[in-house]
Amino acid sequence: MHNTALPPWLADDAQLELSFKKGKQPLSHRRWPGDPVPPIEEGRLQRLANDIPSRYQHIQALTWDYETCTAEWRQAIAQAVGYVGEAKPAMPPRALAALTRLAEDDSPELLDEIVQLRGVEYATEVVIERQFITVTHSNLQPPSIVFSHPKKAYQYGFRCDTYHEFDLRLRKHLSLAEEAIWLRCADKLIRALPDIELNRKPFIALLLPERPDVANSLLDADKYASRSSSEWLKAVATDPAKLAVLEQSCWLDVFTDCQASEMCDENRYGYSACAALLREQGLAAIPRLAIYAHRDDCGSLLAQINHPQAIRLLLLVADKNKPSQQRVSTFAKKYPHAALAAVAELLALPEPPARPGYPEIAEKKRPQQQKKREESWRMLLRTLLNTHPQLAEQVTPWLSTKAQELLAASRPSMPSDVTLATDRSCLPQILRSPPWRSKKKKVAPPRFALTSLTVAPQEHWQPGEREALAASKPACFFNNLPLDERLASIGCTIVMQELGFQSIEYLFHQYTLCGKRDHFDTEKYFHRYVWWGNACHALQNFDIATLLEAWGDYLVKAYNPNDCWNLYLLMQLPRERALVAWQGINAANFRFVGAEYALSILGTDALPGLLLALQHRPKEIFPLLTHLGATELALPMARVWRRLQAHSQLARQWLLQWPEHAAAALIPLAFDKAGDSREAAINALRLLYQEGHHERLKAVAQRWNEPALWTKLEQLLTQDPLDNYPVRIPKVPDFWQPTLWRRPRLIGTDQPLTDDALEIFGEMLRFAQGGHHYGGLDLAKAACQPQSLAAFVWDLFNAWQTAGAPAKDNWAFQALGIFGDEATVRDLTQLILAWPQEGKSARAASGLHLLTRIGSDMALLQLNHIAQGAKSRPLRESARQSLKEVAEARDLSEEQLQDRLTPTLGLDDPQTLAFDFGSRGFYVRFDENLLPVIYDQQGARQKSLPRLRAEDDQVKAAEALARLKGLKKDAAQVAKRLLPHLENALRLARRWTRTEFQSLFVDHPLTNNLTRRLVWGIYAASEPRRLLNAFRVAAEEEFCDGQDDPIALPEEALFGLVHPLEMDDATRAAFSQIFADYQLLPPFRQLTRQTVQLLAEETARSELTRWQGKSTTCGQLLGIRSRGWWQGAENRFCYDVGRHRLILEITPGFVHYNMDAKAPQRFAAIRLYDGERPAAFSQLDPQDLSEALSTIEVIFRG
Incomplete structure (x- = not known):
């Protein structure tokens, strides 16, 4: 439905008015010839190829080879070679073409000089002749320079096979030429076209944008359209039907400037070609730009076109990279009418178009990718309607019927009264009357003119x-x-x-x-x-x-x-x-x-x-x-400490390691004029003061002999944290739409924050820099429900991502580290794992810092999950480094930290495991494998997750179901790590102190479920391998021996899981009977564990042959990697025991990334080495040896 008024965007046949990058202009056209070519200083032509002798000065006799050329060309080449090092008189175009090829001078200035001296027609003939000759430098002995004719069916398609800058410069001169001259030159180019080799034909069309019929005719022939260089025809052809054959052709990426290490891959005219196409063909050119729209050159031009077609294309590629997302946000702000029309039409489609271009989305990932796209489009729609309430009415007449219906359903209703009931007196003071909004102005610190202090550089290793x-x-x-x-x-x-x-x-x-x-x-x-x-x-x-x-x-x-x-x-x-x-x-x-x-x-x-x-x-x-340590490094370190979270720990380390150098350089800046340097200096000095370096700061300050300096400095460093806010409040970004998000709710009254409180909350978030947040956020955090705060900042984060994740508003990302909860950790981890594959490795690294900052057991568990299972190797290494830093900060070894990566999953708070659906309720218990089991209020076990019913409270039920799904995912991940972790502790004979055993295995509400199902041992502190007694943990948290009698645990002893080889048959049988009586299923094999013991003659040797000659499969061999074995080479598996190493050789061997799982592998002997020397098996503890060999025994058992 359309009315007679003009649409609120460009007409379909409008001439596009575009602004261009600095130093860039569209390729010329006779309608838009541009500025005249200025007179050029002559001399380049005379110097042409004169450097050939110096290039080959080490070769006494350079060979010229042009025997394969035609007679006419042999004559021209001989003439050209004769001019090397000599004066260049006027010469036939063919000879000059050979000379330019020989000189490898493709500069446009050379063509300008030729036109200036000989005219455009002569230059056209030179360019035509250049298409028929190539020059190569042969390094065979003796070295030679070889002239040859290109093959007509040349198969390659480098950018340089289509044009050279020298050749393309002719387009400019043709645009400026008189009509009669242009007609003659165009005729020469078209007449030469049939004889030019296939990959060069599109270049002729590129020279004649005024004759699109030339390009269209080339698209008629499949043999032309199938060549990669035919992609350039998109820049001049006008027939949409014929252009369809090039729809997916983007091998040369012709509309993108590209500087490459190899000259043949460079493209200096991609932006200019794209700009020329849009200027010449207008909106009709947009469809062919679909596969280039995510590139900066093409995307920046499309973002200037106020039309739904342009933003539609930008929306379809917005998820390809960060600049594409940002272009959508910029476009929507500049042209909201066109943006609303495009997004409404996309959402109204029964199946939105696939993302154009490469890389293609794998079929199994398409539903998830499409869901993410639709979510971002809906967020943009809501933002536009919320920001411009009148927009829908203005755009509706120009939409399809389905888009109109969708827009009508999406219009925001009248503002909700939900916040009107909020009692402002219940809000914390910081959300009612923050200090930066008070009439009292922030007092600027005094100024001191301090000279630089000299502190000699030092080094530390x-x-x-x-x-x-x-x-x-x-x-x-x-x-x-x-x-x-x-x-x-x-x-x-x-x-x-x-x-x-x-x-x-x-x-x-x-x-x-x-x-x-x-x-x-x-x-x-x-x-x-x-x-x-x-x-x-x-x-x-x-x-x-x-x-x-x-x-x-x-x-x-x-x-x-x-x-x-x-x-x-x-x-x-x-x-x-x-x-x-x-x-x-x-x-x-x-x-x-x-x-x-x-x-x-x-x-x-x-x-x-x-x-x-x-x-x-x-x-x-x-x-x-x-x-x-040097004063020159102090300010860079202070800036990093203030702004860059990724390197803030290193900056902190430097500042604390070199306090004297830091103080000498930063104290003068703290009293300098306002600005980033002063803020950074004050923050760094405040860190030194808080970490106990106040005496050092005082001593350095006294070197300036300013009596009031130290007093003022100390006042500056000890000011109220709530007064530590910037003088200028950062600007509100366009994506800040808090009324569209889930609101934080107060703890005491369950009331949502008011609109004004949300704005204050947003201002405090924007104060954050480099991982440091404003102190007022801690007060807001204490006053609001944690789950509601986490939901709010997650919505904020999604809005920031949809807006292209602008770096200047990174505080929206960092807010997750301040207010994130278990759900945040779970969702953020999935994004972190996916980001490297999307080219967002830096964001993934920042996500690791946020998990570290959240610091909960679940966050550390997810860090460990990333360190073990991420596809990106740099991401795995960064996660391991983050875990290492956490361990160091907590004064733990990496093993001790691994013991603590088990969240409670809510077992420490019974309310957490209760799920209220309104009319119904459910609760959760955990089975022997730590999997959650759901029961209803009558105690009936549920076979699956409950479904929502009409009689349920839809808000409560949806929230409870989301929590249940999250708990199920978390429990599966915890069990997947914890069960192998405990079994590895048995395999490696790990030991814990009495305090550690109590906190990690007895008092921990989740791990305790497994602790009761295992046999534990008391070991001598001086001999960790000597078992003193075995016991189990009873349900009442009593410690009982093999007779089920209570025992007391000695405080000075060590504790660990008992290996079956450490117990006699009677003890094993006693504990087995107790577990059977109480129906306790072990989480893994302990008492019935497979063991291997060597014969006396075998223990004296360094080579074990009992499995030699037996065969297994590649798949079974890969399975042993989970039990301590690792593949050291294609034909070798290794197992480390202290300084000893077991080596199992196999034949023929395999690599894990390219193998047939059923392919047979034959065992050789297993050998033991101590360093480089063979060692007898008797040197190993029988338990360690059993754990290594039992894995092999399992393969052949039965």
Whole structure:
């Protein structure tokens, strides 16, 4: 239904008015030719190819090979070669084409000069002739330069196979040419088209945007459309039906600028081509941009078009990356009418379109992905309607009937009266009258003009740390000789490649740094380059400046921008030269490996270069700064401590480790003008003061001889935390729509927070920086129900994600760490595991910090789950590091922390396990496998989760059912970890103190369910392997022996799970009978555990042959990895017992990621080693040996 008025967006046939990136313009067109080409300084043409002799100066006789070319071309090439190093007179276009190919000069300035000297028609002929000749440099002996004609059916499709900048520059000159000249040039290009090889034909169409029929005709032929370079036809073709064959073609990504390490993969005109297409064809061009819309170049142009078609495309790709999400938010704010129309139409579709382009969503993941998309679209719809109440009425006439119905159903009703009943006097003071809203202005701190203090830099290394760096594999290999002796010993060619002058980055990291040389270039491939000779000469003379200059040339001319300097080798220079090299590398922002080793060699002298390196690559350098104390590092550390949660612990460590350096640098800033530096300095100084360094701060402050300085500083550092808020309140982001979210509720009255209280709450959230939150949030947290706060910040987090997760509003993410509960932990973990696959590794790492900050048993359990099971290796390593930091902070070993990763699942609070559905109620108990069992109010066991009924309280029942589902997931995860953890404790003979045993296994309400089903032992504190007595934990938490008589546990003893080999038959039988009488099922085999004992003659040997020659399958062998065995090689499994190692060899062997689970594997002997030497089995404890061998025995039993 449409009315006669104009729509609140662009008409379908409107000419698009776009703004362009700085320094970028659309490709020219005769309707939009752009500025004239300015006169160019001549001379480039005369210098063309004159550097060929210097490039091959080490070759006495350079061979020119063009015998395979046609006679006409052989004549032209000979003429071109004759001009090398000579003056360039006017020459036929074909000869100049050969000369430009030989020179490898594809600069647009060269074509400008040719047009300036010879005219556009001549330049057109040169460009045409260039399509018929190629030049390659052969490194075969003797080296030669080879001219040849490209094959018409050329199969490859690099970007450079379609155009060169020299060739594409002709489009600009054709746009500016007079009509008659343009017609003649166009005719020449079209007449040449049939003879041009397939991959180059689209380039001719690209030169003639005024003749879209040329591009359309190329799409008529399948043999053209099937080539990857035909993707460029999208930039000029106009026939939608013919363009359909290119719908999924995006191999070249033609509408995206791309700088690549290989020139053939570069594209400098993607943005310009996209801008030109939209300018020339308007809204008709939008459908073909679907697979490019998530790219910055295309997406930034689409975001300027006020039309539902544009935002529809942006919505379909919004979940591809963060910038795409942010573009949707920006568009919706700028063009709300078009955004509302597009999202309403999408939600009204029975099945929304699939996400265009790559990567494709796996079929099994599509329902979940579509659900997430619809949730984000609905959130955008609600936000638009909530922000612009009149919007629906203005847009409705232009929508389909279904979209109108959806919009009518989605309109917000009148504001709810739910908050009107909230008694404001019940709100905490901070949510009624916060200090920053009071009329009393915040008093600015006094100003002192303090001069800089000098504190000498210092370095600090842990005992043995320097020695460990020197003993690392790269250091050992490269520090065995001074560099001059190394050059004399193995030659400059090898040393150059060891330094990093290589063509393949992977080989450098995987082989060179490991001391291998087999992959080095022995054909002297690099020797034909000038930079190679300069670098060799500079290295032999220790001329560091020239060496660094040659490295810069190497990176550009060898197309290896990511190559690294080998600092392990460079540090073998004389110390003064090594310092110059270190400083120069960082001044030029070159990459390197071995920074920590270099720092251990150079010490505090490395500081100037280290400061430069910190600017260029902070993530790599920041962890090394704890080794150096310097005033120059204090402000960067203070800023990190204030702003960056990911590195805040390292910054904290540095500040506390170097308090004098920090105080000397930061005290003057604390009394400087207002700004980020002052806030960071005050926060860092406050940390030092709170951590007991007030005397050090006072001593440093007194060095300035300012009587009032220390008094004022102490006042500043001890101010009320509620007064520690920024002078300027951060701006409210567009995604802040708290009235659409679940409201926090007060603990005492169950009343929701008012709208004004929510705004105050949001202001306090926005004060947070770098993992530090405003103190008023703690007061709000104490006043509100934890579950309601967690639900509110989860809705806030979802809104932030939908808005593209803007970094400046990261506080919305950090709020999860302050108010998150068990449900938050569960949902956040699933996102953390998925984010690396979506290209959001940094966000996943931040999520780990939030789990650490929540710090509950469930949060730590999920951290452990991520550390063990995440697909992303960096994420697993980060999770392990987080667990290690938690253990250190709690003064626990990693094993002790693992013992504490068991949440109570609500068993410590009976109300938590009661679930109120209104008309019905349920409660939960846990069985012997820690799985929840649901009972109704009459005690009847339920077979499955209860379903919602009409008579239930819909709010309470939905909330209770969600809690039940969450509890079931949590219990399954706890059981999956805890049962193997306890069995491993039995296998490894873990021991606990009396206090630990009581808290971890007896008093813990969940673990206690398993404790009662196992046999425990009392062990001598001085002999942890000597069993003194065995007992069980009775239901009344009594400790009973094998006769079921109560016993007292000695306080000084150790406790652990008893292995069956430690008990005699009578004791095992007694406990088995007791468990049977009380119907207690063990969580795993303990008393009936499979055991293996060797014969006397077997224990004296180091080789066990009882399974030799037997066969099993790959699948069964993989199963032993869960019981301590690990695969050390394709044909070897290992089992570690202290310093001893059991090795089982198999034939033919396999790799776990590429195998047939049923493929047979034959056993060889099992051997025992103590380090590198064979050892007798008698050296092992029988229990340890049994645990290792029983796993093998189980495979062949029966």
